Amino acid sequence: MTRMLTDLYRSRYLLLMLVPALVYYAVFKYGPMYGIVIAFKDYNMIRGFAESPWAGGKHFRMLFDMPQFWLAFRNTLLISFYKLVFAFPAPIVLALLLNEVRLALFKRAVQTITYLPHFLSWVVLGGIVTTFLSPSAGWVNALLAAFGHQPIFFVADASWFRTVLVASAIWKEIGWGTIIFLAALAGVDPQMYEAAVLDGANRFRQTIHVTLPAIAPVIVIMFIFAVGAVVNDDFDQIFNLYNPGVYRVADVISTFVYRMGLENMMYSLSTAVNLFKNAIAFALVIGTNTIVRRYSEYGIW
Known part of the structure; x- marks a missing residue:
């Protein structure tokens, strides 16, 4: 105990740097969690949290009886699985x-080109995607017409809409996502590549047997986070x-919540x-994380 207190005292200035982050999470992340009591009450804005009557599991039973919710839940899982x-x-x-490119410029x-879309909102990107895929003025349909195909209204066609979502999501985030993996690649020991060359491995085999195993811990951790985000659909993208015409394949949990909460004022x-x-x-x-830890040495904890 004494040793722990001594270590804490020695690190007091480093710990002090954590205070702003801890305050931020306490105020903006954990503090608002009190609001989950609304799910168990017949919430009334005028009466407030304390005075609104308790409803128990009424709203959960109502939720599970709604076909619209299960449609949104199914769409969420499908779109997230494709992503x-x-x-x-x-x-x-x-x-x-x-990582294989040697020309720095x-x-x-x-x-730079691949990072740029990350910094644009889906309001802007939604307009760009809609314009590019327009059946009358979009260059994609112009290219199809040049090969004798009929125009396709990608954004309004239920059979194409999920493809548009996945492709536009890749376009927006692929560059930003590479930052983490490039940082991991920078930490790979060059001597491992030298040993692979001596063993006669070409660039492809070096990637398979040296590069990928070296960054496997980062890939596994990011995969765990990605699986956890399967039900957290991208509201901004879909809403814009x-x-x-595509509600039956595009309506997800977040858009369902938007309609129920803001349009119909069903806050509970x-x-x-x-x-x-x-x-x-x-x-x-x-x-x-449990499954990954069982079959490998990697994981969040």
Whole structure:
């Protein structure tokens, strides 16, 4: 105990630097968690938290009886699964490709171009995507027309909409996601590559047998976080791209909460939805980490 207090005292200035971050999380992350009681009450804005009557599990039962919720839940899982399969590996592949580039100027140019969409909001990117895919003025349909195909209204076609979501998500985040993996690649011991060359390994085999195993811990941790975010759909993206023609394939949990909470003022029901979603996300993180730890030495803890 005495030794621990001594170590804490020696590190007092470093610990002091944590105070702003701890205050931020306490005020903006943990403090608002008191609001989850709304899910168990018939919340009334005028009466407030304390005076609103308790409703028990009424709103959860109502939620599970709503076909619209299960449609939104199904769409959320499908869209997130597609993004996990196609969008998660994309930054890894780009990082591996950039790691092989020896021309510094070209490498910096590619990084800058791919990073840029991350800093634009989906309000802007949604307009760009809609314009590019427009059946009348979009260059994608102009290219299709040049090959004799009929125009496709990608954003309003239910069979194409999820593809648009996944592709635009990759476009926006692929560059930003490479930052973590490029940092991991920078820490790979060059002597490992030299030993691989002596063993006769070409660049591809060096990537498979040296590079990927070296950054495997980072990939596993990011994968666990990605699985935990399966139920946390991207509201900004979908809200700025979807329309009544694709509701049956595009309506997700966050847009369902938006309608229930802000448009219909069913605050207790929307809080119940979010509480249910966060409970699933927590379970996914715990479960994925447990499975990964069982079959490998990597994990969050």
